[in-house]
Amino acid sequence: METYGKILLIAMPIFLALVLFEKWYGWNKGKDTVRNMDMISSLASGVTNVTKDVLGLAVTVIAYSWLVNNLALMQIKESWLTYLIAFIVLDFAGYWVHRWSHHINIFWNLHIIHHSSEEFNLACALRQSISNFVNIFTFLLIPAALLGVPANVIAVVAPLHLFAQFWYHTQHIGKMGILEKIIVTPSHHRVHHAINKEYLDKNLSQIFIIWDKLFGTFQEELPDVPCVYGITRPVRTWNPVKINFQHLWLMMKDAWRTNNWKDKFALWFKPTGYRPADVMEKYPVYKINDVYNFEKYYPKSSFALDVWCWVQLVALLLLISYLFGNIAPIDNLNDGYIYYYGGFIFLFVYALTELMDRSRYAIIWETIKNVAGLTILYYIGDWFGSDILLLGSLKYILSGYFLASEIVTVTFILKHLKEDRLSLAQG
Numbered sequence: 001m002e003t004y005g006k007i008l009l010i011a012m013p014i015f016l017a018l019v020l021f022e023k024w025y026g027w028n029k030g031k032d033t034v035r036n037m038d039m040i041s042s043l044a045s046g047v048t049n050v051t052k053d054v055l056g057l058a059v060t061v062i063a064y065s066w067l068v069n070n071l072a073l074m075q076i077k078e079s080w081l082t083y084l085i086a087f088i089v090l091d092f093a094g095y096w097v098h099r100w101s102h103h104i105n106i107f108w109n110l111h112i113i114h115h116s117s118e119e120f121n122l123a124c125a126l127r128q129s130i131s132n133f134v135n136i137f138t139f140l141l142i143p144a145a146l147l148g149v150p151a152n153v154i155a156v157v158a159p160l161h162l163f164a165q166f167w168y169h170t171q172h173i174g175k176m177g178i179l180e181k182i183i184v185t186p187s188h189h190r191v192h193h194a195i196n197k198e199y200l201d202k203n204l205s206q207i208f209i210i211w212d213k214l215f216g217t218f219q220e221e222l223p224d225v226p227c228v229y230g231i232t233r234p235v236r237t238w239n240p241v242k243i244n245f246q247h248l249w250l251m252m253k254d255a256w257r258t259n260n261w262k263d264k265f266a267l268w269f270k271p272t273g274y275r276p277a278d279v280m281e282k283y284p285v286y287k288i289n290d291v292y293n294f295e296k297y298y299p300k301s302s303f304a305l306d307v308w309c310w311v312q313l314v315a316l317l318l319l320i321s322y323l324f325g326n327i328a329p330i331d332n333l334n335d336g337y338i339y340y341y342g343g344f345i346f347l348f349v350y351a352l353t354e355l356m357d358r359s360r361y362a363i364i365w366e367t368i369k370n371v372a373g374l375t376i377l378y379y380i381g382d383w384f385g386s387d388i389l390l391l392g393s394l395k396y397i398l399s400g401y402f403l404a405s406e407i408v409t410v411t412f413i414l415k416h417l418k419e420d421r422l423s424l425a426q427g
Contacts, residue, residue, distance in 0.1 A: 002327045002328050004053065004054055004159070005054050005323070005324035005325070005327045006324070006325075007159060008050050008054070008324050009321060009324050009325055011163060012050075012317070012320075012321070012324075015046075015122075015126065015166065016043070016317070018122055018166075018167075019034075019039065019043070019121075019122045019123045019126075022034060022121055022122045022123075022170060022172065023039070025172060026121075026172065029172075031171070031172070033119060033120065033121045033170075033171045033172070034119065034121045034123060035119060035298065036301070036306045036309070036310075037238055037298065037299075037301060037306070037309070037356050038117055038118070038119050038123070038124075038238075038298075039121070039123045040238070040309050040310070040313050040352075040353075040356065041117075041127075041238040041239075041240060041353060041356065042117060042121075042123035042124050042125075042126050042127050043123060043126060043313060043317075044238075044240055044313065044316065044349045044352060044353055045113060045126060045127040045128065045240035045243075045349075046126030046127070046128065047316060047317070047320050047345065047349060048130050048240055048241065048244075048345070048346060048349050049126075049128035049129065049130055050320075050324075051320065051323070051342050051345045051346065052130045052342075054323070054324065054327065054342075055338065055339060055342045057133065057342075058132060058133050058134065058135055059133065059134050059135070060134075060135040060138060061134065061135065061136050061138065062138045062139060063138065064138055064141050064144075064145065064151050064154050065151040067138065067139075067141065067142060067145035068144070068145040068148065068149065068150065068151055071142065071145045071146055072145060072146065072147070072148040073146050073147070073148065074147065074148045075148045076147065076148045076149065078150060078153060082149055082150070082153050083153060083156075083157055085144060085147060085149055086144055086149050086153045086154055086157040087157050087160075087161060087207075088208070089141055089143050089144040089149070090141070090144075090154070090157060090158060090161045091161065091205070091206055091207045091208050091211070092140070092143070092211065093137065093140035093141055094161070094206040094207075095204055095205050095206065095211040095212075095215070096137075096140055097137050097140065098111075098204045098205075098206065099204045099215075099217065102201045102204065102272060103201065103271060103272055104269060104270075104271070104272065105251060105267060105268055105269065105270050105271065105272050105273070105274055106248075106251065106268040106269065107272075108247055108272040108273075109131055109244075109245070109247040109248040109251070110129045110131055110132045111129065112231065112235070112243065112244070112246065112247050113127045113128065113129050113130075113131075113240060113243050113244050114127050114128060114129070115127075115193060115230070115231045116230070116231060116235045116243045117229065117230065118229055118230035118234070118296045118297060119229060120169065120170070120171055120190060120193050120227070120229045121169060121170060121171070122166065122167075122169050122170055123169075124169055124193075125165065125166045125169035126166075127240065129244060130240075130241070130244050131244045131245055131248065141154065161206070161207065164207055165184075165206050165207070167186075168184055168185055168186045168188070168189045169186070169189060169193075170186050171186070171190065172186075173185070173186040173187075174186075174187065175187045175221070180209075181209070182208065182209065182210075183207060183208060183209060184203070184205050184206060184207055184208070184209050185209075187220075187221045188203045188205075188209055188212075188221070189203065190221055190227045191203045191219050191220070191221050191227065192204065193227070193229050194227035194228055194229060195228055195229065195230055195231065195232050195288065195291050196225055196227065196228055196291055197291075198219065198222065198225050199219055199225070199227065200232075201217070202217055202218065202219035203217065203218060203219055204217050228291040228292065230288075230296075232273070232287050232288050233273070233285055233286065233287050233288075234286070234288065234294075234297060235297075236297050237297070237353070237357055238353045238356040238357050239349075239350060239353040239354060239356075239357060240349065240353065241346065241349065241350050241353075250275075250285065251267060251268060253279075253283070254267055254275050254276055254279045254283075255267060255268070257276075257278075257279045257282070257283065258276035258278055258279045259278055260276050260277075260278065263276040299356070299357060299358045300358065300419070301356075304412075305355075305356075305412060308408055308412065309352065309355070309356055312348075312352045312355075312405070313352070315348075315401065315405075316345070316348050316349065316352065319344075319345065319348070320345060322383075322384075322386065323338075323341050323342075323345070323384075326384070326385065326386075329385050330384045330385060333380070333384065333385055337380075337384060340376065341384055344369075344372055344373065344376065347365070347368065347369045347372060348369055350365055350369075351365035351366045351368070351369040351409075354366075355409055355412060355413070358413075358416045358420075360413065360417060362409060362412075362413050363409065363410055363413050366405065366406060366409040366410070367406060369402075369405075370402040370403070370405055370406045373398065373402045374399060374402050377395055377398055377399060377402075381395075382394065382395050383395065383398055
């Protein structure tokens with residue numbers, strides 16, 4: 001937990017710098033592929049994912065350490081070859097987890113967040129799941145366990161393998177010559193994120209493209225078929241918490257509503273997107289039929305709202321950085337404090353993205369967030385042991401922030417409600 005937090009303290013500024021550089025580069029070249037609210041939503045999603053991971057809010061059915069201790073046919077010492085074997089096995093396992101996530105209804109819920117952006121840029125790479133509470137795919141690492149690859153090697157290689165998938169989420173790098181035949185490139189991954197019928201559910205490899213070529217899921221990017229990004233049943237929200245559970249909620253409602261008892265159980269394991277016929281007819285859900293003719297999700301915004309959402313994002317990143325840098329001290333204050341902090345981060349993200357959605361409930365969520373923040377400050381006496389920062393003045397700075405955040409958010413929501421009423425009256 002603590003080690004991963006320290007790694008994230010280094011990785012987060014690098015990822016953020018690259019995201020902002022891509023924004024600047026696209027703007028400078030006249031091809032801006034990054035929209036403000038979409039980028040903030042992606043970054044907020046990344047915050048929820050790493051918070052969940054750092055807090056260890058998942059259960060592994062079979063730990064890799066158990067596999068290697070019980071199945072190893074040999075013992076191998078750590079060397080460059082050990083790390084290479086671990087990397088290849090993780091990549092092979094990643095291909096199959098990825099493939100099942102695209103093709104099996106219940107597993108799509110674990111992956112929908114990553115495809116939810118209707119843009120394709122470095123920021124959308126940070127849209128990662130928070131709905132994967134049970135890890136059942138460790139069995140795919142059995143080849144590494146049989147070879148005796150130590151558990152600590154897997155622990156080191158796994159985050160590196162994940163981070164190595166960041167760079168190819170961009171539209172600014174074209175085809176890369178001979179590398180197109182070896183590794184996953186931006187061109188390959190643009191195809192993967194596209195919803196064109198030619199591209200759907202293709203290029204599922206994570207690092208080495210050979211898995212797609214071996215298992216029949218490879219598709220080259222075609223010059224006459226421009227990629228259109230997103231998912232065929234658009235999420236229509238900036239809120240990553242909602243997105244993470246949207247598909248699961250639909251399946252639960254379908255299982256309850258259908259009169260077909262077989263479907264109540266089978267729909268979970270049917271192909272992704274399957275809905276019982278009786279439910280689909282009675283409770284239709286919007287689906288994109290013409291990928292070249294649909295309206296992307298982007299609620300009305302303003303320069304002032306954009307600026308305020310960026311201010312809120314900066315505050316969020318500062319708070320999460322403090323958490324990652326002080327996991328042990330916060331945990332030592334009280335057994336549950338680390339989870340209170342994590343819960344507050346989720347509450348912060350929810351309130352911010354509800355405002356971005358222009359939801360009338362944003363006032364409620366913002367109020368809950370600010371009351372929770374003030375309660376933490378005055379119950380503990382500071383912000384989770386931060387009284388030594390800024391000569392003890394941080395408590396008062398944060399109090400001022402929570403009060404200002406409430407006032408500004410309420411002002412925006414009241415303004416939005418007034419605009420919506422005028423729009424309805426004129427319509």
